[in-house]
Amino acid sequence: MMSKPVGCRDLKERILRGSEVVVLVALVSILGTFANLPGVRAQDSSEVYKRVYNGWKWWHVYCYRCHGVDALGSTLAPNLSDPSRKITYEEFFQTTRNGAPQKGMPAWNQLLDDKQITDLYTYVRARTERVLPPGRPDEAGANGGPWTPPEGWPKAQSVVLGPAFPTPASETTSSRRVYVTNEGSGDVTVIDAATDSVLATIPVGKRPRGIRVSPDRRTVYVALSGSPFAAPSARNEDLAPADKKADGIGVIDALTNKLIRILPGGSDPEQFVVSLDGTRLYVANEDASLASVVDVMSGKVIRTIPVGEEPEGVALSPDGKIVYVTAENSQTVSVIETETNQVKTTFKVGPMPRTAAFMPDGSRAYVTSETSATVSVVDTAQHRVTHTIKLEGQNVRPMGVAVAPDGKRVYVTTGHGGRVFVIDTSTHRVSASFEVGKRPWGIAITPDGKKIYIANGLSDDVSVVDAVTHRVIARIKVGERPWGVAIAP
Ligand code: HEC
16 A cells, blocks of 8 residues: 655645644633623624624625635635635635735735634635525525524634734825826826825726725725716707716726726716725716615615715715715705615705715714805704805815814815815814815825825816925826825725
8 A cells, every 4th residue: 555645735734733733822812811801702603793794795805706706616716615625724824815826826915914814714614614605694694684603603713713913013094095086087096195106097987086995995996987078168968978888886906906897886976985894885876866875796786765966975974874965956965874775864955065074973074065165064963054164265166075084174175266175173164275286176184184185177186285284295296187086094
């Protein structure tokens, strides 16, 4: 009888077994710490559910395109839920982190942290052990409701918690990326907020306007529209017909800076938000008086919600429960509940509302009104306007709005007014204003609150403003007719 040669995999497994002991020792100490925390039980089934759900989510953001939906494999990459090949946590962790680039498996250490990889493993393990049916964990349970982890699953704590690997130092918020849509040139400019230099220009399609980064910063969504660009003086009958095929939501992979997919977004999508869990988009469809709810994973519009006439601005409350959709013609804001995807109430604001933004604590929202040069302050508990702030000056047409992360100031761009106004949220008064480029439009603030980025639609550049001194510290050349700005959260 021939003795079995010691293959590479066997050797790897032996080494791994050795290190598992170390991991176990570390685990025991983590578990000890967990057990001492009041109210935290390591195997709490809601914690297991959360981990599996997150793992499923990441899977269908990054892994499914090679390893197949439901972890079943495809022609591009192996089935990871094959019960006959139960991959160990260690193997999974190392392969996912470092990849096998020569064999076509990318390294994910730049995109996924240790906890996210552990969540992915927990999901894959639930599929391998056949305790989780195919589909979304929030719909895979009894009567299409959330799945419940079986009592006592998983047996190995590492499946849920992972070992005590050191997590990489978190990046500083000033090293974030800034994304700018260029409505005229049909592309997105990527700026490094640490150096204020342009990293990439990504062609995306027709008339990119609204732009948002997913909560995990891995995906950038951009609204595309085949409706013709119309100057304010243009008459409808002079315009070319809309090219509806060009409507959609472009999906950019933030790692490679490439457009990887176009999702449907309803008719003429302009602004939108990403739900807190990153799985849904709420899109305003200006010419249809609708908001579309897009399921990112399936790439389908799962609901269309009637809102006011000519909806445009879309804002998500910080707790993710409410979406405000502003409607220009009806001068209203529709309040959509994300749990039910229904309009809970509608309220009046100033004329021609363009955009809305919430305070970080969710207590108030600010809505810009273009034709009255005002900003409506909304009490979000009552969904009611409590103050109206007038912005004085020539041609002032309030458009973009951003709230500082500390909630003390609100910044409003004014289009042909050429200035950005600063509102003190404690007094509801304008405390300052400063000049930027021509027709300032989209605006965003870095998460550390230090810098403000403003898209200047008619000077084809972005102004970078110091949030303390209100001085323009850089002007960055971008594409044609820059429109929206988004900064990774
Ligand atoms: C671009 C395609 C691609 C993507 C995307 C991808 N993989 Fe892979 N993956 C592969 C290929 C190909 C292999 C097989 C490599 C080999 O033959 O060693 C592989 C192998 C693996 C293995 C080792 C399997 C084993 O049996 O040893 C793991 C674990 C894995 N991938 C996890 C992931 C996870 C988790 C993700 C998502 C974060 C992911 N992969 C995304 C292509 C991909």
